[in-house]
Amino acid sequence: xxxxxxxxxxxxxxxQRAYNIRRNAIRMGExxxxxxxxxxxxxxxVLAVAYFHAMRYRPEDPDWEERDRFLLSNGHYAIALYAALxxxxxxxxxxxxxYGSDDSRLPMSGMxxxxxxxEMSGGSxxxxxxIAVGMGLGLKRKNxxxxxxTLFSDGELDEGSVWEAISSASHYRLDNLIAIVDVxxxxxxxxxxxxxxxxxxxxxxxAFGWFVQRVDGNDLDAVVAAFDTARxxxxxxxxxxxxxxxxxxxxxxxxxxxKNHFIRVEPHEWQLALxxxxxxxx
Amino acid sequence: MKTMRPAPDLSKPRxxxxxxxxxIASEGQRTAPAPFGHALVELARQRADVIGxxxxxxxxxxxxxxxxxxxxxxxxxxxxxxxxxGAASGLAAEGFMPFATTxxxxxxxxxxxxxxxxxxxxxxNVKIACALPGLTSGYGPSHQAAEDLALFRAMPNMxxxxxxxxxxxxxxxxxxxxxxxxxxxxxLRGQVPLVLDEYDYKFELGKARLLRDGRDVLMISSGLMTxxxxxxxxALSDDRVHVAVLHVPTIKxxxxxxxxxxxxxxxxxxxxxxxxxxxxxxxxxxxxxxxRSGVHVPFRQIGLPDAFLDAGALPTLxxxxxLSRSEVVRQVKEWLG
Numbered sequence: 162x163x164x165x166x167x168x169x170x171x172x173x174x175x176x177q178r179a180y181n182i183r184r185n186a187i188r189m190g191e192x193x194x195x196x197x198x199x200x201x202x203x204x205x206x207v208l209a210v211a212y213f214h215a216m217r218y219r220p221e222d223p224d225w226e227e228r229d230r231f232l233l234s235n236g237h238y239a240i241a242l243y244a245a246l247x248x249x250x251x252x253x254x255x256x257x258x259x260y261g262s263d264d265s266r267l268p269m270s271g272m273x274x275x276x277x278x279x280e281m282s283g284g285s286x287x288x289x290x291x292i293a294v295g296m297g298l299g300l301k302r303k304n305x306x307x308x309x310x311t312l313f314s315d316g317e318l319d320e321g322s323v324w325e326a327i328s329s330a331s332h333y334r335l336d337n338l339i340a341i342v343d344v345x346x347x348x349x350x351x352x353x354x355x356x357x358x359x360x361x362x363x364x365x366x367x368a369f370g371w372f373v374q375r376v377d378g379n380d381l382d383a384v385v386a387a388f389d390t391a392r393x394x395x396x397x398x399x400x401x402x403x404x405x406x407x408x409x410x411x412x413x414x415x416x417x418x419x420k421n422h423f424i425r426v427e428p429h430e431w432q433l434a435l436x437x438x439x440x441x442x443x
Numbered sequence: 444m445k446t447m448r449p450a451p452d453l454s455k456p457r458x459x460x461x462x463x464x465x466x467i468a469s470e471g472q473r474t475a476p477a478p479f480g481h482a483l484v485e486l487a488r489q490r491a492d493v494i495g496x497x498x499x500x501x502x503x504x505x506x507x508x509x510x511x512x513x514x515x516x517x518x519x520x521x522x523x524x525x526x527x528x529g530a531a532s533g534l535a536a537e538g539f540m541p542f543a544t545t546x547x548x549x550x551x552x553x554x555x556x557x558x559x560x561x562x563x564x565x566x567x568n569v570k571i572a573c574a575l576p577g578l579t580s581g582y583g584p585s586h587q588a589a590e591d592l593a594l595f596r597a598m599p600n601m602x603x604x605x606x607x608x609x610x611x612x613x614x615x616x617x618x619x620x621x622x623x624x625x626x627x628x629x630x631l632r633g634q635v636p637l638v639l640d641e642y643d644y645k646f647e648l649g650k651a652r653l654l655r656d657g658r659d660v661l662m663i664s665s666g667l668m669t670x671x672x673x674x675x676x677x678a679l680s681d682d683r684v685h686v687a688v689l690h691v692p693t694i695k696x697x698x699x700x701x702x703x704x705x706x707x708x709x710x711x712x713x714x715x716x717x718x719x720x721x722x723x724x725x726x727x728x729x730x731x732x733x734x735r736s737g738v739h740v741p742f743r744q745i746g747l748p749d750a751f752l753d754a755g756a757l758p759t760l761x762x763x764x765x766l767s768r769s770e771v772v773r774q775v776k777e778w779l780g
Contacts, residue, residue: 272564273565274564274565274566280536281532281561281565282560282561282564282565284560285556285560287525288529288557288560288561290529291525291526291528291529291530291532291533291557291561292529292530292532292533292536292561293533294526294529294530294533295529295530295531295532295533295534295535295536295537295541296533296534296536296537297533298518298530298533298534299533299534299536299537299538299539300537302534302537302539303537303538309533321525322523322525322526322529322557325521325523325525325526326526326529326530328521328523329520329521329523329526329530332521333518
């Protein structure tokens with residue numbers, strides 16, 4: 162049964178879920194005093210839709226065979242995924258304060274063996290789509306109705322391996338694969354389009370045989386519609402959601418900060434960030 | 444400015460580089476065809492989880508035999524080794540046991556990070572089977588995997604196998620399938636020499652095996668160098684030099700007990716022979732073990748030099764780099780004085 166169908170009438174809205182994910186992420190950032198918080202804020206809406214609208218899973222059984230798989234290729238986004246997994250009840254909220262600490266199950270870069278609900282060890286960028294292809298093939302072999310979701314970043318489009326996987330997903334008609342690329346236009350050395358141009362991305366992906374939708378990744382309604390269409394589209398093609406997002410989304414002073422891959426947040430600013438987020442609480 | 448090789452002396456006779464798919468068997472040697480491919484077919488008949496995958500080298504790794512028998516269990520991933528191993532990890536995550544094949548150079552050098560992160564770090568049950576190990580191609584460094592054992596030895600969680608012949612390869616396949624976890628296995632393909640069937644030999648994962656005893660020299664070897672060690676031992680016995688041969692097909696985990704027991708028998712020169720650079724392979728693994736264990740014996744290595752190897756004909760190259768039977772004999776005699 163889809164998670165969405167089990168939601169009670171008084172269940173939190175997606176906007177509230179996204180707010181909670183952002184809040185969890187900021188609290189983890191404060192614990193560590195640093196982190197990829199701007200990315201976590203930009204992707205929270207996508208994760209809210211993935212975990213509270215689209216995906217099938219059981220919080221009490223993260224390895225449930227019938228679950229949809231979620232592969233975090235950009236391992237440094239772990240802070241965002243942990244925030245979502247806490248909101249989903251897969252990780253206890255109490256562990257939030259261990260983020261990035263010794264012996265924590267929540268390391269700075271996501272690893273499969275550390276965290277319930279983490280399906281791969283990312284961080285070395287460009288791995289996720291290849292694993293997703295194998296999982297997609299495996300699920301088809303098992304006649305499973307589960308889907309493979311994978312999130313990766315626009316910077317990963319620089320990696321040749323990503324395009325190897327893009328070719329093969331199309332070759333094998335993996336219609337059970339839904340990839341989301343976070344286009345926040347920021348990678349380690351600067352704006353992604355300046356580091357290595359990747360546009361026109363939709364046309365390129367379509368030319369590789371994918372069904373592609375491009376949406377404002379911070380517009381919840383648009384993201385919901387994109388996930389719905391990706392799940393119901395009938396063409397035997399892998400599906401890509403190109404999500405244009407805003408770094409620091411939801412915390413105005415971080416949205417406006419000069420964009421950095423590893424954004425600097427002063428110790429006193431974490432509370433300011435929470436306050437700013439709370440000011441826009443849905 | 445780059446240094447060019449001198450033009451050849453056209454008046455001299457010369458061997459030609461053999462084709463990529465040529466056998467390493469010497470003329471008249473007993474062989475068996477495609478032992479890996481046939482063993483994998485046999486395994487797949489017994490286990491439904493076995494999958495075959497390759498990166499455009501099915502015919503060159505004997506996987507085509509499996510692909511023909513089980514087309515619906517075979518995935519062609521194209522000439523894309525990073526994808527090959529990432530996808531193998533994904534299939535393993537879904538409960539399958541992929542045997543992923545390519546050349547040793549591409550697995551070890553091109554796809555190393557993918558194997559490290561998606562297979563070894565995640566402890567996925569992927570079996571990596573790679574042709575052209577060490578110096579088994581005359582194409583030059585692009586196809587000569589002189590350092591594959593060093594690279595995979597250094598990778599946590601990885602089991603590393605260097606089988607000697609067709610008899611052993613056929614046994615390695617079910618043995619590594621019975622082992623849960625990632626394995627790197629060197630592959631000899633095509634017409635593969637048959638040697639160990641004459642020694643009542645059975646492969647056991649993690650076990651070294653003394654194939655012949657001798658009081659003067661202990662030769663510790665893996666892969667095709669065990670074949671050369673046995674040939675050299677036979678030749679040396681004619682000169683009353685008695686050579687023991689300890690075959691160590693599992694490079695990692697090393698059978699430390701057997702190696703220490705044999706090396707600890709006093710009075711013998713210990714020679715490690717491997718189809719691999721002398722850096723980081725079986726030789727240094729054994730040397731480190733002996734040093735750490737306080738076993739101090741005369742020690743020599745037969746292996747490839749720390750250099751980009753020449754292109755040319757394999758027999759020529761094996762002579763040049765000391766791997767041929769005659770060169771093994773010559774070196775041992777020299778060391779014994």
